[in-house]
Amino acid sequence: MAAADWSRSTVVYGQQSTIDLVRNQTYNTKPLAGSKQPREEIPPNPIRFSLPQPPTTGLRPSIYVQTPAPPRLQASRVLPTKNVDQAGSSYEPPPVPLPPLLSSTPGPSQNPLLTLRHPLYGLPPRLVDNLDSLGVHAIYPWQSSCLLGKGLLTGEQNLVYTAPTGGGKSLVADILLLKRIINNPGKKGILVLPYVALVQEKLKWLRSLADGVSRDVEELSDAVPYPTWQRPTSLIRVSGFFGGSKSTVNWSDCDVAVCTIEKANSLVNAAIEDGKDSELGVLVLDELHMLNDENRGYLMELLATKLMSLDTPVQIVGMSATLPNPQLLARWLKAKFYIAKYRPIPIEEHLVYDNAIYPTANAKEFFLTATQLTAGNTVSTQRPQPLRTITRSDHRDLQNPMTNAVVALAVETALMGHGALVFCSSRLGAERMASLISDTLPINGLDQQTSDRRQDLLASLRALPGGFEATFSKTVLCGVGFHHAGLTVEERTLVAEAYDTGILRVMVATCSLAAGINLPARRVILNGARMGRDLVGPAMLRQMRGRAGRKGKDEVGETYLCCQKSDLEAVAELLEAEMPPVESCLTPEKRGIKRALLEVIGIRMASSRISLDQYVQSSLLWHTTDHTIVTGMVDESIKELIDSELIQTTEHEHCLEPTRLGMAVVASGLSPEDGIFVHSELCRALESFVMDGDMHIFYLFTPVQTSGMAEISWPTFRNELHSLDESGLRAIRLIGVNPALVDRLGNSGGSLKENTPDEIRLARVYRRAYAAFQLRDLCNEIPVHVISVKYSVPRGHIQTLAQTCHGFAAGMIKFCERMGWGMLAAVLEHMLDRLRAGARADLLEMAQVAFVKSRMARIFWENGFRSARALGEADPQTLVPVMMQAQAKKTRLQGEAAEKFKQKLLAKAEIIVNSASKLWERQQQAQWDEE
Template sequence: MQEILCRKRDALFILPYVAIVQEKVRDLSAFGIECNFLVEEYAGSKGRFPPFKHRKKNSLYIATIEKAHSLVNSLIETERINSLGLVVVDELHMLGEGSRGAVLEMALSKILYTSKTTQIIGMSATLNNVSDLQHFLKAEHYTSNFRPIQLKEYVKIRDGIYEVDNKSEDGFTFARLLNYKYSSDMKKIDPDHLIALVTEIIPQHSCLLFCPTKKNCENVSKMLCKYLSKSFLSVKAKEKCALIAELKDIGNGVICPVLRGTVPYGLAYHHSGLTNDERKVIEQAYSEGILCLLTCTSTLAAGVNLPARRVILRSPYVARDFLKRNQYKQMIGRAGRAGIDTEGESILITQEQDKKLVADLISKPMECCYSSLIHSSEKGIKDLLLSLIGLKVAQTLDKIVEFMDGTLLGVQQQHHFNEKSFLEVMEQALQPLMEKGLIKGRMSRSSEGEEMCCQLEVTKLGHATYKASVDLDYCDTLNMDLKKSLEGLVLDNYLHLIYLVTPYDMVSHCTPDWMIYFRQFHQLDVIEQNVFAAVGVPESFLTKKASGQAVKKTVNGLVVKRFYMSLVLYSLFKEMNMWSVAQKFNLPRGFTQNLLSSTAAFSSSVLHFCEELEEFWAYRALFTDLTQKLSYCVKPELIPLMEVSGVREARARQLYNAGYRSLSYLANAIPDMLVKTIEHLSRRQAIQIVSSAKMLLNEKAEALLEAVEELVRLPTDIP
């Protein structure tokens, strides 16, 4: 607020997940309306590069890590990076978490190198090697152990509860015995005493129960309901019925049988197998106290804000991996939130054999945060070098080394490189970029023969690759696929175009069911079947695979798998229900949802890729239309409502049917009237929807006014 309202400069808020970005956009839009600034969403396929240059209003950009990096690139390229007064990074420890950490490090390093006036604030509850990050960000360090609500940590071994006590010899001291009468049947089904632990809390208070796997979440929620008292059914029964009706509405009359059985008891599971709409409705019901317990996976710990009176960790493992200290702290940190609870507690269930490991877990310091630029065969370094050269931030080896010295990797050189010099590492990273035809330049040694001099520039392909944020592993494949398809692009339907924007990196997550593949081919019309041949999946191949025969003719495996996913997307594109498509292809509905979201984002990247290469001019209009359609996969009349942050298909349909058929109508709606006319809508949700619609309308109006002013403005060189 201070940066935007007092210093009159833009601010960027970087968050780890799309769901949190959307939550913050909804929460902060009301402030923007009242205080006359813009709140702009940069997540998924949303966000304009470069952003509109507003002369009368400042902007708060709320972005995922990847979108924030693209935004920073566009501001550097247009020489507007100094318009960014403040950058706030939530969950700063994600710098050390693989490819996403590398992207975050790139964005922050570029801001530090190109702007002397932008302030960076990083926040984290789980950092250890703070001095490295201080050095990297040239930062002051503030830390506090203050917690408004005290958190008590416990460990459960057999039927004993032990309080975490760092002063004791083994890290915890005996607190109490569990007091709950179990039948012999219950002891077999619930050896961890989960029923005893949750019934001490629910239904009066909220509880989160973290499970090692998605399947375990569902099984545990079913098991708990089997033994819960029938009195649970009468608690907020009317609201639970409305929740079940809303979940049915989302699934076009279909509801997950597990949820149908658990919701009446006030329980639900929460993991990536849910669709976005289901997850949002379940989170809302939990926040409002309709649901008192969620069985969830570790991903919820870093997701949306869902606090609890008690947090239970069913196991010190996530899948087969033992918990990291950072993960443990993230999970138990959900217990006891100010303004919601007066106290909070966590209970970690462990077996006798893991007692020593758990003692280390609760007492050892946080894991150190190390640069991810060398993650996956130094992919991060290569990505960074390509964009540095393309943006003309650093085009010679000495400038590149100077820039890299200021990265977190540069600060931690000795940890990562024992024998190689930084210069050698950069030279090696540049080589594959040259081999792929992404950069070009001449190399020569200085007259003293010591220092390597190199003037580098990006090729057209390199420029398109970094501008579109296309993965270096697939940029040449994408280029070839687009070129090949120009020779025989099938435009009688959208299937061929959808194939071209199906993400390459999703292929490894999906194995085709050959009988379903074969069946899908024969359910399409003749023109749609032509696309199979156009991309390289012959009917004879599918026939043999479906019948279990050996295939002698070589067919590209990547193409075959990718086209199978294209058929899934094509079914969604034709406005089929997410549940129906998932069932049709025998896929988890959460995976199907994720595939659609990833494809919309990749389609946006492919569009930007084509905009930078003249030979692909024909694709531009086609991919502009396709990206918008993939982003929403709804009837065209619902798209303006779906653009409002947080409005999903089911809600958009409700609003449209109630007469709110345009963004303008929705922005001028009265929240109390919305609550009366729209089923399952709380007053808080109504206020957020109206504020978000007003903000989006303001953004569109501002953009049009800026365009008009630009048209009528006289050039400064005319006397």
């Protein structure tokens, strides 16, 4: 390629994008990528790049801001299409007439009901002030109509509603939830979300929203007499409940519980069993379409069905952006339903194929365009005309038209100062695409503030004790990040916050980001419609495309679905396909009905066939399946539960009650099948427990749900077996692992058969044993990045395994306690503390200090800081050199990068000293109280 071509700008039309040229209009806002700030808080001059342009008729001259150094790779240009007349001369088409970008949304001045200060809502001024401070100054007409529905604000009526992503649906649920708690101080609320990341995000939001908001404590004190010294606080307490959480907050310590589906089900079970179900006033089910999820959907159905069967009414609010049959769900939940189609930010959708961009206003138009392109029709009048074209690239890495288009569109967005969200089909694909995009973006020429913020982000990543992906060193300085499940939680949090605040302009992610966290973008670019080898489902596709555009940041959202020819028709059919209806997961093939019946019998909510029938008639299953079939399913499930000795009949033969095993299974949160498996494993352990080593214990609290675990590397498994001492080998044999079989599979490269029930059970044992080795290494202070390499498992998966074990081990402890196995419960509880700390027993006290875990705790110990008191009395400056010894990668940094790295470590050291000091004070106070 010629030097002139290489140095030519990637954007030739100044600060306008090509789509802006087509619209022939400019924007009044200059949004900061990913920022959730209100418009008035956005800095007025985000960094823009304006590079030399060839002369173009009709275009305004460019405004030079800064001229960066040439990028390492040239992205292709995105150009408006030029038509050719019969004489052969080319001309640019006139601008396509488009409707106004924003429909005029009325405000409080036109409609007083659009302010939450209106007396009809009855909200306390402090709550409305908090909403103002969070950027919510008014509500949309649909939100007002929904909230003012009869009986909703008073908690007398249930609600099911659907609204597009970004349409403000969460705010409706937040107001109903807090209104119920404020007006009924003796009641509690539960908000259910499907993923831990969403729980953590929502927890921060609700705490900010409820900050300083008071309940009517006098009314509460009159209803429930409290001692003078134990009078309840008037402030609303919001707590999070999710797997892996280190919080010690109980149900009685909070007013609003933000939970995962599993934790919410356990909380409700415990409340009903303890007779405290009357305290529950409202349940909010976010992402209600998750009812269709084969693995967890039935738990959401069980949760709602139990609450509808209670004598004390509980207000249920369900919402989703992708809900095709809200009428059915409303009938099931005895609720009003509301369908909102309003989007405050319009979305323009495009199909990108063979370096051409076609407008597709709807699925039908997309289908027509794709069909015509696939047919290869050469008649120009029948072929769709592209809106814009992307110049082809001669560079080897950009030969593929899909890759070329993704890079060109992402680079154009970043250089305009907007945020781009790129979805790829795999973790490796996301990292490669992020690296490729960063190669086309300039490093030099940035303003000092942007450069400093990116250097700070890179220093924060380098300071993580669990290591960081080396690719970040290349991409972050160019304003590009990536996000997938293989990264650690800390890495994902840092890059998500950086994109959210505009430090990063481009985020490349797998589809897990679309469902797991809320990060909007000006442009959403799909690098194909596959996630792995399969096409994404219509719900996931809508989730990804729905991330485009957010009010207060952008005046428009844009989606670009980049396709190859072999996928065109399939993607068109996917877009045109109806959303699958939400159905019950208690059907026979999904086997949820057994757990449903065991739970209500186990918590003493039902004890007869009549009460069981009443419960089943409150389920979604009853509304979607023939009643005769449902009755037969109940009969068969009761028989299976009795045969499994999970429930039993009383002397009257008409009453059903749980056995001790059944109560243990319900308390531990296991399904009947998993509970029986765990019981058999624990019984074998009680007969021959290996106490002179740790291997047996680690195996026992390794989760039984092995479907999400990494595949076994048989050579690694073999090597770990050979390194075991005599105690470890005894434990391995007792749990059912045959070392000779592992040797054979390690040498031959074979795999276990999983055809019969016995083979499936044996495969589960081997997967648990393989995961137990990883947990053992974690608790023995081996760094996460070392374990990742050793077992060929991404670091994020090891963290996920450890977090899953926290919840599973807690359930196992409850199981043992219900079975009367107190000694085994005590042993497991001790090992759970070690797992949380990632350290041996001698470091458990140190591991309670913030940022001091595993390897870091051992380094402090070896350097003389052997207690919380020693750390609390230390000078933070003296801790920095010690902390540098614990870093995963000893990178040699110089100059500014080295200084920023030390500053990050010093900031952590100050937090460590403060945390240790507070821990020491609590220990001293506890000691004085005992004396």
